[in-house]
Amino acid sequence: xxxxxxxxxxxxxxxxxxxxxxxxxxxxxxxxxxxxxxxxxxxxxxxxxxxxxxxxxxxxxxxxxxxxxxxxxxxxxxxxxxxxxxxxxxxxxxxxxxxxxxxxxxxxxxxx
Amino acid sequence: xxxxxxxxxxxxxxxxxxxxxxxxxxxxxxxxxxxxxxxxxxxxxxxxxxxxxxxxxxxxxxxxxxxxxxxxxxxxxxxxxxxxxxxxxxxxxxxxxxxxxxxxxxxxxxxxxxxxxx
Numbered sequence: 001x002x003x004x005x006x007x008x009x010x011x012x013x014x015x016x017x018x019x020x021x022x023x024x025x026x027x028x029x030x031x032x033x034x035x036x037x038x039x040x041x042x043x044x045x046x047x048x049x050x051x052x053x054x055x056x057x058x059x060x061x062x063x064x065x066x067x068x069x070x071x072x073x074x075x076x077x078x079x080x081x082x083x084x085x086x087x088x089x090x091x092x093x094x095x096x097x098x099x100x101x102x103x104x105x106x107x108x109x110x111x112x
Numbered sequence: 113x114x115x116x117x118x119x120x121x122x123x124x125x126x127x128x129x130x131x132x133x134x135x136x137x138x139x140x141x142x143x144x145x146x147x148x149x150x151x152x153x154x155x156x157x158x159x160x161x162x163x164x165x166x167x168x169x170x171x172x173x174x175x176x177x178x179x180x181x182x183x184x185x186x187x188x189x190x191x192x193x194x195x196x197x198x199x200x201x202x203x204x205x206x207x208x209x210x211x212x213x214x215x216x217x218x219x220x221x222x223x224x225x226x227x228x229x230x
Contacts, residue, residue: 099170
């Protein structure tokens with residue numbers, strides 16, 4: 001069965017610092033992987049997704065993620081954090097039943 | 113163009129009551145999915161409908177039901193509410209039957225209905 005594990009329920013970084021949000025997946029088939037962002041009182045918005053092809057995926061708002069099969073990881077990064085990046089971030093994988101399974105989320109806080 | 117709209121935005125019910133949540137997809141989208149997001153957790157898949165037929169069901173009790181109308185809007189119904197049903201209920205729409213999972217496809221979420229069961 002497919003699943004994702006997000007390491008760290010809360011990450012705090014200074015404005016301008018590197019953002020790294022960790023996600024490890026479990027999948028018996030080649031996975032489709034996603035990162036979504038949820039701002040307060042809003043629904044989820046797709047940041048980026050990996051299906052096939054290039055393992056480094058670029059998304060919106062300067063975020064990118066790298067699919068590493070050997071490490072079963074799909075970590076999300078951004079070189080320089082901005083105050084507007086403060087939100088909840090969810091890693092997700094497609095299940096064998098073709099449904100999205102979300103991780104438990106990581107809350108990103110940005111310090112001035 | 114309007115995005116995915118959900119109503120109401122907030123709802124308070126008591127245990128044992130029934131609730132109906134509504135969702136209007138983006139114009140032209142034929143697939144609607146429902147998710148439950150309990151505080152501090154990721155969204156959990158409840159149902160997917162495409163062209164008015166159920167295409168997928170998550171691990172939820174029969175108290176949960178849904179339907180999709182000819183205009184592709186959808187309702188989620190929950191009977192005999194329990195305290196544990198308190199959550200943010202999210203609706204998402206997409207163009208295709210794959211419900212946002214296909215290569216190059218995208219899932220669009222509404223802002224959700226916050227349900228509190230007292």
